[in-house]
Amino acid sequence: MTLTGKLWTGIGALIILSPLGLILPDHFKAGSAWGEWGVDEIQKMTGYVPQGLQSLSERWKAPLPDYTFQGWEGQDLVHLSFAYIISAVAGIAIIAGVALCIGKVLAKKHE
Amino acid sequence: MHIPDGYLSPATCGLFGAVMIPIWTVASKAVRKTLSVRQVPYLAIGAAFSFVIMMFNVPLPGGSSGHAVGGVLVAILIGPWAACIAVTVALVIQALLFGDGGITALGANCFNMAFVLPFVGYYVYKLISLNSPPGSSRRIIAAGAGAYAGICLAALCAGIEFGLQPLLYHTANGQALYSPYGLNVAVPAMVIGHLLVFGWVEVIVTALVVKYLQKQNSVFFEGDRL
Numbered sequence: 001m002t003l004t005g006k007l008w009t010g011i012g013a014l015i016i017l018s019p020l021g022l023i024l025p026d027h028f029k030a031g032s033a034w035g036e037w038g039v040d041e042i043q044k045m046t047g048y049v050p051q052g053l054q055s056l057s058e059r060w061k062a063p064l065p066d067y068t069f070q071g072w073e074g075q076d077l078v079h080l081s082f083a084y085i086i087s088a089v090a091g092i093a094i095i096a097g098v099a100l101c102i103g104k105v106l107a108k109k110h111e
Numbered sequence: 112m113h114i115p116d117g118y119l120s121p122a123t124c125g126l127f128g129a130v131m132i133p134i135w136t137v138a139s140k141a142v143r144k145t146l147s148v149r150q151v152p153y154l155a156i157g158a159a160f161s162f163v164i165m166m167f168n169v170p171l172p173g174g175s176s177g178h179a180v181g182g183v184l185v186a187i188l189i190g191p192w193a194a195c196i197a198v199t200v201a202l203v204i205q206a207l208l209f210g211d212g213g214i215t216a217l218g219a220n221c222f223n224m225a226f227v228l229p230f231v232g233y234y235v236y237k238l239i240s241l242n243s244p245p246g247s248s249r250r251i252i253a254a255g256a257g258a259y260a261g262i263c264l265a266a267l268c269a270g271i272e273f274g275l276q277p278l279l280y281h282t283a284n285g286q287a288l289y290s291p292y293g294l295n296v297a298v299p300a301m302v303i304g305h306l307l308v309f310g311w312v313e314v315i316v317t318a319l320v321v322k323y324l325q326k327q328n329s330v331f332f333e334g335d336r337l
Contacts, residue, residue, distance in 0.1 A: 003327055004152045011156065014163045021167040021178065030170030033177055034300045035273050035290065036115055042291065050117075052280065052288035057117030062210030067166065088166055091204055092159045099158040099200050103151035106143045 015088040019081035026077060064090065112177070112269045112301070113205065114220055116213030118290040119272060120280045127218030127272075134195065134226055141192035150189055157185035158197035162205065169312055175300075177309035180224050183232030183261040184317040187254055188324070188331050191233040198225035219272050223265040232261025232317075245332035246325045251318050258317035259310045263302065266309075270294075270301030 001009070025031075032041070039057060043049050063070070067087035068080055075083075119127075146154065164181040171177070186194035199221050205211040212220045236250075236257030243249040274294030277287035290297070324331050 004156065006327070007153075007156050007160075011159050011163060014160075014167075018163060018166045021169075025168050025170040025176040028170035028172040030168075030172060030174055030176040032175065033113070033168070034175040034304065035118060035269070035292075035297070036113060046287075046291045048286055050287045050289055050291055051282070052120060053117035053290070055117070056121075056215060056289075057115060057213075059116060060206075060210060060214050062206075062208060064208055065210045067209050067211070084166070087209060088163055091162050091208060094208065095158045095162050095200055095204050096155040098204070099155040099197060100151060102196060102200065103142075103146065103154040104148075106139060107146045107148050107151050 011092065015085060015092065018088045019077075019084050022080055022084050023077060112180070112220070112223060112266055113202075113212030114216040114269060114272065116215050118213070118276065119216050119219055120276060120289050121215065123272065123276070123279075123289075124213075124215045124218060127216075127222050129218070131218045131221050131226070134222075135199065138192040138195045141190075142196060145190060146193055150193075153189050154193055154197055157181075157189055157194065158200045161185060161198050162201040164316060165201070165205070165211075167312070169308060171304055171308055175304065177304050179309060179313040179316050180228055180262055180265070181313070181316065182224060182229040183236070183258040183313065184254070184320055186229035186233040186261075187236050187257065187317070187321065190335075191229045194229035194233070195225045198229065219269075223268045223272075227268050228261040228265040230261075231264045232257035235260040240332075245329035250325065250332055251322050254321040255314040255318040258313040262310050262313040263305045266301045266305040267298065270298035273297035273301065 037045070039049050039054060042053070064087050068083040072079060072083055161181040165178050168176040168178050180198065182194050182198045185197050202212060202220050202225060203217065206214050206217055236253045239253035239256050240250045271294065273290045273292065274297035276290040277293050280288040282288065
């Protein structure tokens, strides 16, 4: 196999293992990353919601919010893991496509 | 380390957007000069790797969680300017498709993770590896040190960006308008997690892949990647 083939295989393995990034924090009862709380969490932590934050946050409705399907927030870990893998595949397909296009445009001048 | 929408004031977001535009311009010029057609797949692999490694959230038991970024590894392999573009692509798709990191905060998030992280990491790697042979274990140590320095400094930048908000933007009665925690809380919160746990994930991932690639194709570790 070519080296790029081996590296893509490695990325494929990481995609399959990616639900660990969901299961481990759940198992060790760790919350979201610091500074990435939703409005409700901030209300609980500080007793108020900063006005500017309130008006700017959650305006953008991402198609796959937090790497899951819309409306799947309360699902069990099996469902969430499935959505996580689908998210990884979709994300990587788009990112690799965009990066290849940028690379081709920039690198075409030589060789 | 993905700052969401609403945590930074519009002025802060504008400032970092304005800072990133010349950086992206220079990056695309630098990549145009140095990236060969043969290396284009590695730009895509680098961007994909950075994206997927960021999905591996690592818990601080009972606390918050965090993750590696992979940007230092990409910088070592294809150069820091190409890494800047690769990580930027990952961050843009994360914000748009998954709501991970704010759209208004893209400039700041790219500054931290697509500029500070790969450049600090790359230069620490260069400094420590010096002229050591491509296959040497000194290069693995240099890559690990670069990974650690890069992600911890990026976390420090994010902590400062968060922490300045309540200082600069608050109501007359002292309530924050955006991110509610000052420097005394935000900086330690961001930095300590990365110094103790998430930074080491970046170190291990970077060192392992460098060790693997030394055996596969040592051309990655010859000459300058700028």
